[in-house]
Amino acid sequence: xxxxKITSITDVTDRVRQFDLLVADNTPLPAHDxxxxxxFQIPNVGERSYSLIDWPGNTDTFTIAVQREDDGDGGSQAMxxxxxxxxxxxxxxxxxxxxxxxxxxxxLIAGGIGVTPIISFATQLAARNAPFQFHVAARxxxxxxxxxxxxxxxxxxxxxxxxxxxxxxLQTLIASATPETHIFCCGxxxxxxxxxERAESxxxxxxxxxxxxxxxxxxxxGDTPFEVEIADSGQVFTIPADKTIIEVLEAEGVDVMxxxxxxxxxxxxxxxxxxxPDHRDVVLSDAxxxxxxxxxxxxxxxxxxxxxxxx
Numbered sequence: 001x002x003x004x005k006i007t008s009i010t011d012v013t014d015r016v017r018q019f020d021l022l023v024a025d026n027t028p029l030p031a032h033d034x035x036x037x038x039x040f041q042i043p044n045v046g047e048r049s050y051s052l053i054d055w056p057g058n059t060d061t062f063t064i065a066v067q068r069e070d071d072g073d074g075g076s077q078a079m080x081x082x083x084x085x086x087x088x089x090x091x092x093x094x095x096x097x098x099x100x101x102x103x104x105x106x107x108l109i110a111g112g113i114g115v116t117p118i119i120s121f122a123t124q125l126a127a128r129n130a131p132f133q134f135h136v137a138a139r140x141x142x143x144x145x146x147x148x149x150x151x152x153x154x155x156x157x158x159x160x161x162x163x164x165x166x167x168x169x170l171q172t173l174i175a176s177a178t179p180e181t182h183i184f185c186c187g188x189x190x191x192x193x194x195x196x197e198r199a200e201s202x203x204x205x206x207x208x209x210x211x212x213x214x215x216x217x218x219x220x221x222g223d224t225p226f227e228v229e230i231a232d233s234g235q236v237f238t239i240p241a242d243k244t245i246i247e248v249l250e251a252e253g254v255d256v257m258x259x260x261x262x263x264x265x266x267x268x269x270x271x272x273x274x275x276x277p278d279h280r281d282v283v284l285s286d287a288x289x290x291x292x293x294x295x296x297x298x299x300x301x302x303x304x305x306x307x308x309x310x311x
Contacts, residue, residue: 001041002030004062005087012065016113016145017080018053021062024087029062032093034120035212038064040079040090048075051186051212052093054120056127056153065145067113096265097186097212099124104180106132107173109195111187115145117212118186122154137161137168137187174198185211192264192282200285213264213282226302230254230311231273245297245309254311256297263299270297275307 003024010018023029037051050064066079082088099106099121106125110118115136125132134157138144141162150158161168174195177183183204185195192211199209223241228248230237239248246268249256258268263281272295279289281296288294297309 001089001091003087003089004038006082006084007061009082009084012145013143015068015143016065017068018063018065019079019082021064021088030093033095034099034124035097035117036093036095036120037097037117038062038090038092039094040088042075042078042088045075045078048079049094051097051117052120053116054123055149056123065113065116067145096260097184097210099184100182100210103128103130104182105178106130107177107181107183108132108134109137109168109170109173109183109185109187109191110135111137111185111191112139113145114185114187114191114212115150116186118184119146119150121184122157126154126157132157133173134158135161135168135173137163137191139163141165170194170198174202174204177202177204179203182208182210185209186213189213189282196282197286206285211264211282213260213262223301226304227306228302229306229308231308232311236306239301244299245301249297249311256311258298261298263296266296268296268298269294271310273308273310275305276303277301277307278303 004021005024006019007022008020012018032052034054037049039047039049042048050066053063053065066076068080069076097117108118108121122132122134134154136144136150141147144160183195183199185192192213196209196211225238225240228237228239228245237248237252239245246256246258259265264283266283272293276292277295278301279295280299283296284294
């Protein structure tokens with residue numbers, strides 16, 4: 001865990017604020033790769049993850065951007081309440097969203113504040129003169145984070161898509177990509193699912209499709225408790241409406257492997273022996289979801305009264 005000091009704050013849009021950070025004791029910044037994030041401990045709120053933004057030439061500070069969600073759980077509002085000189089503890093950098101090696105073409109797709117890790121990819125690809133296309137989607141030009149800076153920095157590679165004028169055409173973008181292209185997407189869950197489905201339908205292999213969900217899937221209204229039985233031990237645990245399977249199992253001392261806790265990395269994937277999962281991830285294909293044989297236990301729940309899991 002490292003303590004960081006806020007050295008400057010910039011309002012990017014009405015709701016998006018950029019924070020520049022240094023290590024509080026003036027030691028060097030930890031090394032990181034494009035796509036990495038820090039897990040911040042926000043007082044009275046808990047842990048929140050924010051991607052590091054690597055603009056060309058910016059090696060002196062860590063930069064993050066936080067979009068304020070007025071109807072959220074308070075994390076972004078707490079961040080927007082900070083001032084220059086305040087300190088925050090954070091672990092990392094951690095990278096669950098890595099740029100693949102080599103110089104195969106990349107198709108970069110970002111939605112809203114999901115642009116932050118994609119900027120870092122574009123910066124590295126441009127520095128390597130590697131082929132890439134950078135597509136940024138937002139509801140309108142006026143609320144698109146970093147619009148002018150993106151245009152100045154990545155102009156020849158960049159295309160903007162705005163819902164109120166020219167909504168992004170994912171079908172055409174993906175169909176036009178060469179077979180060796182790697183696709184990277186960060187944005188809302190609906191966008192990620194649409195990219196994954198279209199890319200798989202177009203014949204792209206799973207290891208060519210990379211994504212990161214920039215917010216944790218919300219608890220659904222109407223969620224109810226259900227039971228999870230551990231096949232090996234026979235233990236049965238009740239999962240309340242406001243807790244995930246992993247949260248309950250960890251609290252009860254069950255050793256569970258996971259990482260992102262957002263349903264986008266696949267590390268917590270677990271075989272389902274019986275019961276019907278309620279899938280809320282962005283990892284599984286439609287066929288895998290329909291089979292009901294596997295699930296991501298960090299976010300998904302149950303449609304049946306009990307799930308028996310191979311744990």
